[in-house]
Amino acid sequence: MADRVEQRRRLGSLEAEVMEMLWAADGPRSVRHVLETLNDGRRSPLAYTTVMTVLTRLTGKGVLVRAQAGRGFVYSPVAGDEAGMAVREVVRDYGEAALAHFVEQARADPKLYRRLRRLMGEDDG
Structure with a gap:
């Protein structure tokens, strides 16, 4: 909502x-x-x-x-949903800095970080 x-x-x-x-x-x-x-x-x-x-x-x-x-x-x-559209906008507007901040935030949440690694094909297990 x-x-x-x-x-x-x-x-x-x-x-x-x-x-x-x-x-x-x-x-x-x-x-x-x-x-x-x-x-x-x-x-x-x-x-x-x-x-x-x-x-x-x-x-x-x-x-x-x-x-x-x-x-x-x-x-x-161009994106499949609201989240995809928001990510496109942030990456377009802030580029590499946005990605760096996103990874920092993901690292602070072990569950999210594991999910990110799986999405990137770097699964631990």
Whole structure:
């Protein structure tokens, strides 16, 4: 819950709603598909141009990638969830220093450090 609140602060409520929808999708989605999904059950439907603007803005922020599909585009998240997006942002903004701090924090928690080592293929056992 707190993660979603923080995500909404970084993105804005409609941007966060779009990201939730795209994270739940099983592949890239067109503006029309995103629009129809978001408008399903919505009291005041969103306009096509509103959704297109949000997708373009999220692409500009580096949160989505777009690919040509016929005469239009389809959009996909660059990370699989909120945590992945947050890590991408921190690494992009702080580079090697962020990684060094992350490893320091992991070393302070033996369970987390073991998990990190397993993820890196350096499993002890």
